[in-house]
Amino acid sequence: MRAIDIRELTLSFNGQNLFEDFNFSVPQSAWTVLLGASGIGKSTLLRTIAGLENEAKIQGEIRHQGKIAWLAQQDSLYPWLSVSDNVQLLQHLTRSKTAESVEKARYLLSAVKMDKHLHKPCYQLSGGQRQRVALARTLMQEADIVLMDEPFSALDMVTRLQLQDLAHQLLAEKTVLLITHDPQEALRLGEQIYVLRHQPAVLSAPIVPPGKAPRYPDQHLWTLQQQLIDQLTEAA
Numbered sequence: 001m002r003a004i005d006i007r008e009l010t011l012s013f014n015g016q017n018l019f020e021d022f023n024f025s026v027p028q029s030a031w032t033v034l035l036g037a038s039g040i041g042k043s044t045l046l047r048t049i050a051g052l053e054n055e056a057k058i059q060g061e062i063r064h065q066g067k068i069a070w071l072a073q074q075d076s077l078y079p080w081l082s083v084s085d086n087v088q089l090l091q092h093l094t095r096s097k098t099a100e101s102v103e104k105a106r107y108l109l110s111a112v113k114m115d116k117h118l119h120k121p122c123y124q125l126s127g128g129q130r131q132r133v134a135l136a137r138t139l140m141q142e143a144d145i146v147l148m149d150e151p152f153s154a155l156d157m158v159t160r161l162q163l164q165d166l167a168h169q170l171l172a173e174k175t176v177l178l179i180t181h182d183p184q185e186a187l188r189l190g191e192q193i194y195v196l197r198h199q200p201a202v203l204s205a206p207i208v209p210p211g212k213a214p215r216y217p218d219q220h221l222w223t224l225q226q227q228l229i230d231q232l233t234e235a236a
C-alpha cells in the first residue's frame, strides 16, 4: 500500500523547474529516506506533500493516505512555554487542555525520557532535549505519516544515535519520509533509500539495506555507504 503517491509533478520557482514529470511513491508503515545535494529540492518536496508550499508553481497529482505530522531540524518549540504545554500545543492554543491531554503528554514525555522536565520552560533545554520534546509533540498528533526534515542533524553524535533509536522505536508503525544529508543515518534507519540528483530532479534506484533498523555498521553497510557517497559526489 502506498501512503504517499506523487504523479507527474512539475514544480518551479521563477520559471526554473525543480521537478518535471516527477513520480515518487512512499509505502505505508515503513521508513523511506531521501538524500541529495543542497538546493536540489528535498525540503520543497516535503512542504509540497504536506500542502505547505505556497510560492512554487505546481502541477501534477499528490495524494496521501491519512494525517501528516512534521518534525524538523529547527524544533519550533515555544521557548517560554513549559515542556508539557509545548507537547499539548494545540490544546494550549485552543484552550482545550484536559486531564486526559495532560496525562497523554506526560506519558509521551516519559517515552522520550523527558518526564523529569515537565514544567520547565523550553528555553532552558539543551538541543537534544528540545528534539525529544519535539518528537513527543509529533507523537501527540497521532499522525499516520511523519515527514522529517533533517531532525537530528544539529545534534552531537551520541545524542543523534540515541534519538535515531528512540524515533525509530516510537514511530515503528508509522509511515516516515526522512530527509537527511547523512548516508550513515539513511542506512541505519531506512527501509528504502533514494538519492535525488540533477535539475530537474531525478530519483536514483532505491537502495534497500539488509536486516532490521536501527542497523549498526558492518562491512556491507560500509560498502552501501560508499555507494551513496559516490552518488552524492557525482551529483554535486
Ligand SMILES: Nc1ncnc2c1ncn2[C@@H]1O[C@H](COP(=O)(O)OP(=O)(O)OP(=O)(O)O)[C@@H](O)[C@H]1O
Pocket (backbone or CB within 6 Å): 013, 014, 018, 036, 037, 038, 039, 040, 041, 042, 043, 044, 045, 055, 056
Ligand atoms: N520560496 C522560494 N522562492 C524561490 N526559490 C525557492 C523558494 N524556496 C526554495 N527555493 C529554491 O528551491 C531550491 C530547492 O530548495 P530546497 O530548500 O527544497 O532544497 P534542499 O534540497 O532541501 O536543500 P538543503 O539540503 O540545503 O536544505 C533552492 O534553489 C532554493 O533556493
